[in-house]
Amino acid sequence: MSEHLTVHVPLDQGRDYDILIGRGLLDEAGRRIAALGGKAAAIVTDDTVGGLYAKRVQASLEAAGLRSGIVSVAPGEASKSYATFAQVCDGLLGYRIERGDLVVALGGGVVGDLAGFAAASLRRGVRLVQAPTSLLAQVDSSVGGKTGINSPLGKNLIGAFHQPRLVLADTATLDTLVEREMRAGYAEVAKYGLINDAGFFDWCEANWGGIFSGGPERDEAVAICCRSKAGVVVRDEREDGERALLNLGHTFGHALERLTGYDPARLVHGEGVAIGLALAFRFSARLGLCSGQDAGRVANHLALAGLPTRLSQVPGGSGDADMLLDAMTQDKKVRDGQLTFILARGIGQSFIAPGIDAADVRAFLTDELTNA
Template sequence: MITTVPVSGGDFRPYDVVVGRGLLARLGEYVAPLAKGRTVIVTDETVAALHGGQALRALKAAGFMADLVAVPAGEASKSFSELERVLDQLLARGLDRKDVVVALGGGVVGDLAGLAAALYMRGIDFVQVPTTLLAQVDSAVGGKTAIDTPRGKNLVGAFHQPRLVLADIDVLATLPERQLRSGWAEVLKHGLICDAAFLDWLSGEGAAGASGDPEALHRAVVRSVEIKSAIVGEDEREAGRRALLNLGHTFGHAIEAELGFDETKLTHGEAVALGCAMAFRFSATNGLCSADDAAKAEQAFVSAGLPVRLDAVGPFKAEALVERMAGDKKAEGGRLTLILAHGVGDAFVAKDVDRAAVIDFLKVEGAA
C-alpha cells in the first residue's frame, strides 16, 4: 500500500509525502518529473553502505548523472565544516539551478543537505528520502533545515521546503532498535499535541510499530505526517501554531546541549521523550493539566522503552539548563517559551514562563 499525503499552505510550493514499501527502488521514477540532468545524493557513511548503491542505481536508471557525497554519521556532521564540504562537492560536480539534491538519511542528513540546497546558488530543489523513523515522521517534513553550533542546536538554518518526501517503510528494517524507539518518541508526541485517539491507538494495537511491524509503522507515519503537514500549512515559519510541534524540545534540547549532543548518552528522540514527560509534569505541577494526564503521557513513553526521568539520564544543574532554554529559538528576549498542555491531545504555547518556577521544577526533577 502506498499513501500520499499532500503538504500545502502559506507561500511555499505544495509537495507530496509518499509513504509505502519499496519506494527507494523507485527513486528515479519519482524524481524524474522534478528535474533532469545531474543529481547528488547527500548521505552519511552508514546509510551509504546500506542504501547508497540502490539509490544511485535507481537514479541512473532514470537517466540522471548521479553522484554520492557521504558525511560521517552522527550529530557532529551538522556543522559549518561539513556544510562547507557538501557545498564544495556540489560546486565540483557542476550542479545548476535545474538540478536536484537528494537527502538520503536521517534528520542530520536531511537538515544538512537541505541547508546546503537552500544556500547553493541561492536555492535549488531537494528531495527528502528519510531512512529513520524520526526523520519520516518529523524532520523530513516542513522545510526546516539547520546546523548546530557550540551554543545550541539548530540555531543556524533556513526554511527550505523539499519538492518531495519519499518515506520507504522497508528501510526502517535496517534501523537499530534504539533508533526505532527514538523515532517512536516523535510519533507519540504528535498524539500528545492534538490527537488523543491517536495516542490511544499507539498505546494499544499500534504499539507493534515500536517493535518494527510494517503495517503499524505505515499507519503511524501517515497520521504523524498528516498532523505535522496541517500545522506547517498554517504556520510555515513558526510564528505561532507550528511551535506546538516542539513539545518536549525545549527541555530536550537543553538536556542534549548539556550532554554535548552525545547520542551514545542520549539520542534526540530519547531527549524528546524525556522533554515531553517533563512538560506534562510541569503542566500538572502548575495546575494546567491533571496528574492523570501527566501519568498517561509518561506511561506512553515508558511502554516504548524511552526515558522519562531527568535524574536517570545524568547529573544536571538547574541554572545551566534554564540558560540553555533561554537561548532556544522560541524564546523572546531571553524569556522562556514552553510548549505545555491542558491535557492529552491539547498542547499550547506558553510564553514568558517564570524562570524561578522552572528552576524549582528542575530541582524537584533531580537537577542540582
C-alpha cells in the same frame, strides 16, 4: 510499482508537494525524481545509511537518465556543524549541481537537516528531495522545510526554511534501523497525539507494538503524523504561531542534547524529546494546568516503549538546574529574553505558553533532579 500512501502538502505559489509512504520506494526514486525535471541529482547521506542504500538509489537515478554523485558524512548529530556543512556544499559544487538540479537527502534527521540547509544555500537555492530512512525523519523532520545546523551555543540555531519538492518515506528502511533509533523515533510519533489528537495517543497505546514490528500500523502511523504536520505547516509555514506546538518537549530535550555535547553514546534526539515530553507534562501538572494522572500516563507509555522519562536516566548526568536553564535560554522560541514553553491542559491539549517565570522552571528542575 510499490503500493504506498500519499499525503499532499498544499503550499501556495506552486510549492505543493507529495509525501509518499510505503515499502520499496527507494527503488522508484529515479523515476519519481526525474519527473521533477533537471539533469542531475546528488545524494547526501551518512556513512552508515550510505553503505546500505546509496548505490541502490544512485543506480535508480542513473537508470532514469540523471547524472549523480554521492556526498557522505559521518553519522551522528556532530555532523550538523559548520565544518560538515562546508564539506557538503563543496561536494555538491564538485558534482556541478546547478539551480535546476536536485539534492537528495538520504538518511535520518541529521542528514535531512544538513542536506536541506546545503540545498537552501547552494547557488542561493536548489531543489530538494527528502528520502528519510529513520522513523524520526519519516514522521517529523523530513516534512515542513526546516533545515539547519547546530552552534556550540545551541541546537538548530543556524538554518533556513526550504521546502522539499518530494518526500519518499520508504518504510522498508526501518527494518534495518537499530532498536534504539526506532524507539527514539517513536517519541516523535507519540508527540503528535499529545499535541492535539488524544484519539491518536489512544491508538498509539493500543498499537505501538505493530509500529515496532513492522506491521501495517507502521505505515499508518507515519501517514497520520505526516498528515498532522502538513496541516500545521500549511497554516503556519514559518513558525509565527501554531507551528511552535510541534516543539512540545523540545525545549527540555534540546537543552539536554547541548549539555551532553550531542554525544549519541549518552543521548540521541528522540530520547531527549521523550524526557522533554514527560517533563513538559509534569511541569504542566505542577502549574495546575493538567492532571497528575495525565502526566503519569504520558510517562508510563513512553517508558513502556523503552524510552527514558527522567533526567536521572541521562548517562553521565544532565547538569544542574542552572546549567539546564542556561541552555534553555538559547532555545529558538525565546522572545525578548523570556522563556516560551509548550505546555498542556491535558493529553491532546497542548498550547504555547510565553513568558514562563525562570524561577518556576528552576524550582521544577531542582525537584526533578532531587526526587528522580
